[in-house]
Amino acid sequence: MGRAPCCSKVGLHRGPWAAREDTLLINYIKAHGEGHWRSLPKRAGLLRCGKSCRLRWMNYLRPDIKRGNITPDEDDLIIRLHSLLGNRWSLIAKRLPGRTDNEIKNYWNSHLGKRVKKSETKSNTSKKASSMSRKAKKTTEKEQKNKDKKESSARKETTTATTKVHQPKAGRVSPFSVITRSSSFDSISGSSSSGEGSKLGTEVLYFPPYWAEIAGATNYSGEAMVCDEDQELLYGLDAATFLDATPAGDCDMLDDIFEEYEQLLKGNGPDSLLT
């Protein structure tokens, strides 16, 4: 069972959030804004650790969260971005408005990962697999799972910087790229808990104003940031930063961005991102 708690959590609630806790958290953030997660639970009257509050807010309570029903477009984009970025879920999530890294990660692990793996191995093992009984298949899958686990932990120990782009690594992205989605509740209505904890009654899609600002080729301080003449600037950025710096939203635009980015990754010469 689980690991030891990271901090003293004696007397604190754990596990699924109750509707009342959600309400307390929402009301507090509505009144005081995000941040100061460590002290937030105490001030909000919650018996939770700050980390837990932050996670709950970021992944489920935020007003701009879009949950469930991942569209084929999003599906496709996730696969493509994953092929470029690896398990950098937060970066992938930033390309999908309203989606969270946790949701994408779960979706990948339960749907896409398998699908991708399947299609990769289909050509190699289709004959073998088709002749297997269901039971045998299950056993094999289980063994494969264990094998994967072992391999991944072994990889953990031995991996170095050989694969730069695909190497998953927990860490923040560059400051200029940070897009906080907290914004405000000002333009929201009806974003209240529907009495069933995580399931908010209405699906609220909220695009903060700064997205439009970014889409208009400006950065946070309003300075011109990305334009044709400034490609040099983009080419100097690393892969993650490039994606981070470009707006999410429109599908065609995303495709363009993706292709451009792909070219960057494949590119040769001093500017190549893989060198």
Added chain:
DNA sequence: AAGCCTGTCAACCGCAAAGTG
């Protein structure tokens, strides 16, 4: 019908970067 197995997903964890004094 009952028990087992598997898939899904919310929540937890430790780690590391960024921020602060």
Added chain:
DNA sequence: ACACTTTGCGGTTGACAGGCT
């Protein structure tokens, strides 16, 4: 420059629902 705190990240766990034997 350093130590400490805060925040954000990806990996992992465990409860639960539903399907299968």
